[in-house]
Amino acid sequence: MGDKFKLSNYDCLQHLKDKIVCSGCNKKRLYFCYDCHGYVGDVERMVPKVQLPVKVDIIKHPRERNGKSTAIHCKLLAGGDTRIFEPLHCPDYNEELKNGGNIVIVFPSKRAIPINEYVEKHGKIDKLVFLDSTWLQVGSLRNIKQLNKVPHVSMKQYKTDYWRSQHNYSDEFLATIEAIYYANKEVWQAQHIDQTYEGHLDDLLFWFYYFRSMVDDSFYPENRKKPNDKKMIDGEPTPPVPTTLPVRKNISFESGIMSSQIDNLPTIQVNTHRSLSKHNSVEGRRARLNMPLMYRMYESQSDEIRGTVSGAATPDFHPEEVAKILRKALVGITTDDKSIIHSIFCHTNYQRQQICKAYESMYQRDLITDIQEEIGGFFMDLCIALLKPTHVYSTNLLVDSFSNKAEDKMVSVEIACTTTNSQLNVIQDTYTFVTKRNLEKDLGLKVEGLFGQFLKALYYKQRDDEDFINSDTVSENLRIMTDNNNFFDEIGRSVDLFTRFFVQPSFATIREMIDTYDLKKENGKEFEALVRKTKNMHPDIRSMILLIIKISRNIQLYFADRLHEAISGSRADHFAIIRIVVMRSEIDLQDIVEEYTRKYNQSPMLWLQKTCSGDYFRLLSVMLNVGSN
Numbered sequence: 001m002g003d004k005f006k007l008s009n010y011d012c013l014q015h016l017k018d019k020i021v022c023s024g025c026n027k028k029r030l031y032f033c034y035d036c037h038g039y040v041g042d043v044e045r046m047v048p049k050v051q052l053p054v055k056v057d058i059i060k061h062p063r064e065r066n067g068k069s070t071a072i073h074c075k076l077l078a079g080g081d082t083r084i085f086e087p088l089h090c091p092d093y094n095e096e097l098k099n100g101g102n103i104v105i106v107f108p109s110k111r112a113i114p115i116n117e118y119v120e121k122h123g124k125i126d127k128l129v130f131l132d133s134t135w136l137q138v139g140s141l142r143n144i145k146q147l148n149k150v151p152h153v154s155m156k157q158y159k160t161d162y163w164r165s166q167h168n169y170s171d172e173f174l175a176t177i178e179a180i181y182y183a184n185k186e187v188w189q190a191q192h193i194d195q196t197y198e199g200h201l202d203d204l205l206f207w208f209y210y211f212r213s214m215v216d217d218s219f220y221p222e223n224r225k226k227p228n229d230k231k232m233i234d235g236e237p238t239p240p241v242p243t244t245l246p247v248r249k250n251i252s253f254e255s256g257i258m259s260s261q262i263d264n265l266p267t268i269q270v271n272t273h274r275s276l277s278k279h280n281s282v283e284g285r286r287a288r289l290n291m292p293l294m295y296r297m298y299e300s301q302s303d304e305i306r307g308t309v310s311g312a313a314t315p316d317f318h319p320e321e322v323a324k325i326l327r328k329a330l331v332g333i334t335t336d337d338k339s340i341i342h343s344i345f346c347h348t349n350y351q352r353q354q355i356c357k358a359y360e361s362m363y364q365r366d367l368i369t370d371i372q373e374e375i376g377g378f379f380m381d382l383c384i385a386l387l388k389p390t391h392v393y394s395t396n397l398l399v400d401s402f403s404n405k406a407e408d409k410m411v412s413v414e415i416a417c418t419t420t421n422s423q424l425n426v427i428q429d430t431y432t433f434v435t436k437r438n439l440e441k442d443l444g445l446k447v448e449g450l451f452g453q454f455l456k457a458l459y460y461k462q463r464d465d466e467d468f469i470n471s472d473t474v475s476e477n478l479r480i481m482t483d484n485n486n487f488f489d490e491i492g493r494s495v496d497l498f499t500r501f502f503v504q505p506s507f508a509t510i511r512e513m514i515d516t517y518d519l520k521k522e523n524g525k526e527f528e529a530l531v532r533k534t535k536n537m538h539p540d541i542r543s544m545i546l547l548i549i550k551i552s553r554n555i556q557l558y559f560a561d562r563l564h565e566a567i568s569g570s571r572a573d574h575f576a577i578i579r580i581v582v583m584r585s586e587i588d589l590q591d592i593v594e595e596y597t598r599k600y601n602q603s604p605m606l607w608l609q610k611t612c613s614g615d616y617f618r619l620l621s622v623m624l625n626v627g628s629n
Contacts, residue, residue, distance in 0.1 A: 031207075047077070058074065061133030067598075069132055069455055087519055104128060129185075306591055307585050311350075319357070320408060340615075356368070356387060379616035392425075397415060399435065434540055443459065489537070577620070
């Protein structure tokens with residue numbers, strides 16, 4: 001892929017295997033620290049330096065992860081010419097323009113003109129400003145008041161070589177570092193029309209193509225929507241992993257559990273290789289299992305997020321054999337808990353239902369009842385939760401949430417906001433089957449007041465499931481907020497207003513609306529801050545709105561925070577721990593653990609070993625261990 005560029009040789013980097021502590025933040029990094037924008041160890045001596053024809057400023061979206069952003073490559077390779085800011089701290093470029101600076105934003109807006117035409121009309125460019133975000137989020141960056149008078153320029157069309165393709169965007173949408181490279185090249189060519197470009201800027205793509213060389217070409221570029229087989233850690237592709245891995249070794253590495261505890265953990269051989277083939281994609285698994293909709297509720301709907309439970313492929317799945325193992329584990333003098341853990345963890349919820357049916361058919365006994373009789377405590381609760389059909393477990397949680405406890409009420413909001421429209425329909429039908437009552441009526445009878453009405457809207461008003469930004473909705477909602485001085489009071493008591501802002505739009509639209517609003521406000525007057533400060537809003541309504549905002553920003557980070565609250569308090573909330581692990585195990589639990597580790601600088605296992613024990617801890621360990629899927 002990088003053959004068309006004159007790149008420095010990076011063979012000297014191949015031998016680097018051990019991470020080194022960054023002197024700035026004390027975190028271990030392999031090549032460079034993406035938080036501190038500096039190299040670690042002797043890497044700086046092994047890589048090239050680039051002098052740019054113009055200064056480069058990068059405005060990084062607050063939600064753009066440092067570890068995923070390629071903008072850091074420019075800071076590393078051309079540090080003297082590059083600055084990176086977040087929106088709240090970026091310079092006033094309008095003021096720089098007044099003082100004679102020739103500054104432009106590289107962005108393909110309707111008012112943008114080609115770089116070469118701009119140079120021809122306005123002379124030498126002093127500074128290029130780039131917006132570093134996903135294409136879905138870029139709208140809010142464009143509206144920063146410090147940029148509103150800065151002219152826009154556009155580049156020629158190029159095709160990206162980025163391995164992280166963005167959903168529903170073609171290969172003409174570039175990674176940030178690619179845009180920086182091509183824009184600088186066009187500026188140099190426009191300002192040196194009598195000279196031939198000979199590749200002196202190509203090393204801006206040094207890190208980009210070094211990491212690109214580690215990515216399997218089997219999915220690129222023929223099918224850009226397929227997931228990346230090589231996971232990214234610290235912004236760098238990981239080396240290949242073996243196809244089988246003993247879980248206890250991984251747990252000791254990830255969590256720092258003492259060796260005496262590790263020896264008691266079950267050694268389970270699990271498949272860690274995520275093939276890129278259609279056979280092993282989400283769609284492929286559904287096709288092989290012929291999975292009904294109700295059992296897809298806890299399975300990942302995206303190739304870009306990862307659970308920790310994937311289950312055996314159909315040819316290797318034999319429910320009768322697993323049923324025999326479980327029966328043998330349950331009928332001895334002492335239960336074989338290792339076999340129980342292995343049988344439950346290594347299968348999806350849908351496969352567990354087939355195991356339960358095989359068990360009942362073979363022994364005329366109910367597996368869940370036998371487990372209740374033979375084991376106890378939170379280990380039993382976790383096993384039963386995993387064995388229940390997904391739609392039944394979610395419905396049971398919803399029934400239990402109809403109480404006067406604020407934390408229980410928020411579970412019902414969480415369920416509504418983390419399931420699709422079709423999945424909510426399944427929950428509504430299951431609720432009627434389980435309780436012999438109508439959910440819509442119960443939301444009015446069992447959940448009193450405005451909270452019940454708002455909750456009913458969440459369960460019965462259709463949300464836009466597609467994760468795209470509706471610009472018209474964003475603009476209209478911003479206008480409503482601007483025109484209404486009592487907006488934050490009214491949204492807490494108007495079902496229609498709440499529905500318009502937080503029920504019907506996609507979460508991407510909600511996020512864009514709030515980000516755009518915040519960029520125009522001073523500190524302390526952001527949307528979320530004003531919701532918290534509104535005195536006339538009922539506390540439960542406030543908590544509901546804040547929960548929706550958190551989910552719209554980053555659903556994995558939301559669950560990471562909930563998990564931390566559950567395991568780090570004075571008394572562990574085991575029901576919350578079980579709920580999160582069970583509901584997210586096949587969807588995005590691996591990403592939740594990574595978000596947790598990134599935010600709290602430690603694995604959740606460190607807390608769990610203090611609050612959990614025995615087989616309950618062992619089963620949680622294999623489910624929360626990110627190396628075990």
